[in-house]
Amino acid sequence: MVPGLISMLLLSGCAVGPDYKPKANADLKVPRAFVASDPSEADAEPLDLAQWWREFDDPVLTNLVDRAFAANLDIAAAAARLAQARATLRGTQGQLLPTADVSGSANRSVGNQSSSFIDPTTGQTVSRGGDTTIYRGSATVAWEADVFGRIRRSVEAARADMQSQAANLAFAQAGVASEVGLNYINARLAQIRLRIARDNLAAQDDTLQIVGWRRQAGLVSSLDYEQARQLRSQTAASLPGIENDYLTAVNRIAVLLGETPGAITPLIDPPASLPLAPGVGAPIPAVVVQRRPDIRAAERTLAAEVARIGVQTAQLYPALRLSGSFSGSATTVGNVINDGVGQLVAGITAPIFQGGQIRAAIRGQRASADAALASYQSTVLVALEEVENALKGREAAERSVTDVSIGAEAAANALIYAQDQYRAGLIDFQALLDAQRTRLSSQDSEAQARAARATATIQLYKALGGGWESAPTPAPGPYEGGTNSKTRP
Template identity: 40%
Template sequence: MTFSFSPTRAGFLAGRSALAMAVLTALSGCAALAPAPQAVAPGVDVPAAWTQAADLALASASNSVPAAQPGAAAVAPSTAHSASVATAPQPTPLAQWWLRLGDPVLADLVTQALQANTDVRQAQAALRQARAQADVQGAALQPSLDASGSAQRRRASGSTGNSFQAGLDASWEPDLFGRLQSGVDASVADARAAAASLAGAQVSLAAEVALNYITLRSQQERLAIAQRNLASQQETLQLTDWRVQAGLATSLVLEQARANTQQTAAQIPQLQAALAQSRHSLAVLTGQAPGALDALLASERPVPQPPPDLALAIPAETLRQRPDVRVAEERIAAALSRLAQADAARYPSFRLGGSVGLSALTLGALTNGASVAAALLGSVSVPLLDGGAARAQVRVQEATLEQARTHYEATVLTALQEVEDALVALRGDRERLLRLQEAAQAAGNAALLAQHRYRSGLIDFQSLLETQRTLLSTQDGVASTAASVAADHVRLYKALGGGWSPL
């Protein structure tokens, strides 16, 4: 129901009394309304250290968040902007981890991608939209003022007349129960979530650029390995052909040599195609058309390798600096505010308004001698019978809050798993690389010895063929695993939340 009055000067005091009575009546009607249940922010038990980091070099930044005490730590999202700011980490070397790889071409590509990539630009537009929406919600707390004007010319019984009017209308809704402020808080939390989503897009983009770049350099190295082995096998094929012509070998040996050479040659077009696709991917990631980076990436460079002093943040710090965890945290804050907003909607709302109007027969008379009409309006609206819609809306927001809490817990657990998985992969690939490097050195020695002995007729072609295949396989394995080690570092930096500057 709605109570309103429009007092004249004679009835102003009576109208004010009527408004007071209406407010008292509305407040008394709120006594039966039960307050909405309070939501509790979730807490997730987080280990004090990573279980897979025992044999990795740890280098904590001097300006990082203090380490947690031994035992389990509880990480719970903040539900207010001030709390979020208080726990925000300071910038660490993880913010630009790609510089640790020591490759200027990669650094330039990441910088260009962060500026021109379409996903990042979409996230930036979403952030601007969320901030503008917060401004729209904040405007509801302020009084509004509208100006109007009109001009009229009328004819009646052979006579004509003009009339001009100008007026101001003002209104304001006092936010006694916090409904409007809760809407503002929810929009602000959405804006912070959009900012964290932008950071998440930057983290993913930097990692994707680095992974594609590492793949490209690995493909270049593998292509060079295949071409070197092909040249060696072609020499062997020529030597075998001469031996067959001299009657020192059979045609079977010649066909085996030719088959081995063609198998190696068949790998080259495949590697070249994959190499071109990697260049295309990097061009698109940097906001350019495929082929734009062909000249820049044509020259061969080694696979970038990070230094051994790994900058590994502790679990609690990692969760605070990961953008996806911060997004989930802000979603809880927004859900809490919308729950409070739905609860406040069950209480009375008040509105004050007024208008001043000027009326005159000529335009010039509006500023001197115009008739003045003024009105003041106060109203209160109390929800009495709505079929349970208000209470149902509260339950809707409670369910939304529970979803946000569950999503936060899932995000935290996923973050912990990603770091642990990256550490496991890094340790395994490091060990595998050491073994493959030893195998490749031995295979190179064996191939050289086999080549000399075959030329001297001391071994058969089958032994030479086996050593050539082993050499190609081990060298290709070294190149691939070295790229995997570099990629493991990239995935670890991403899992730790690196790639953006925390606010």
């Protein structure tokens, strides 16, 4: 029997089930270059995306992102899940080691003929007669020889799960950074649109007042006055919506920073220009997509599911367990070990008939691995789609800024000419109002186009998976750190 056990232990280096092998880029249909980029530059160095928000050169934005990394609750939850996965991995690794337990007791019996008295010299109670004290002790040791790799596959799965949670934490950090940036752009855009609308409203108030005077003097008709009043009311009606856009963006940033809505409004209230979107001149190879945390998380999930096929497959094979025990009892502590008895047991458990349950579990786990593979491939394709769309969006936004800026300049010049010609009596009042309306629209469109360029840039950085490498390690939560624990006396 002993040689047979030795042979089985020598086989403990084997682990049943498939060995996981990462998929190649070709298997995942990752192209050499993005359609929206120059194929000749596909092998060039990728952009430095670690701290993309600093490229906007806006201290307020940088401060908000740094605060979000430290206090965002989604990041805190992801960090806690990572800590939980690490603890699970450590617990699973412990299954590879032997377990040991000890126990002891003392039992005092007083016989029928016993008597007790107090020693006057010491003051202690002394018993004599039928008194008996029995000391007992025991110890057990157990270990499972992982012959067919069930435990090792479990450790492999737990490690992959932990790595997946680490990637999920990075994905949460990247998402929070981009969401703070996008809402910050929206807040600054709302401020600029409010300024444009209020400036135009003030000019329209002056125009309405002048038209009112001219109407009283009989120089213009009531039609001109009502048209001026309509334009003024239309501009005023746009203000509440823009103010709401501003508050919505600022409140969202506050929540992202783990604060109550309105808590950071004083920080953003001082008007500022839109941060200048940095250029995206460096080539971006498609392999950069592989750095995205969500792709890493999906790949590690697949690895865990493949490892669990081995865990289920190992149930088909015998399990070898070694155990030892020792117990003893004596009237003195020193004799407990001398009078004790120990035993060593080697046991083998093998499935004979399980009604197909084990093979059904294996098939189910293989199906789960196939689902994880499909999810992984889908995640890669969606990432490719997002990068392509972001590249095109950035390009379109850049062209739009150029064209809209030309239009805004032309509208401003046209208003000056319209005002001069109206004073000279060369055009009617409706033409002047149209020029004012066009100028307001073009100013608003120019601000939105610049914001769209900044937004497209942030979305591109997010699509490329930037914004998590430099994020600080989240602090342990109150329960993980033990600050909420209480020890009873």
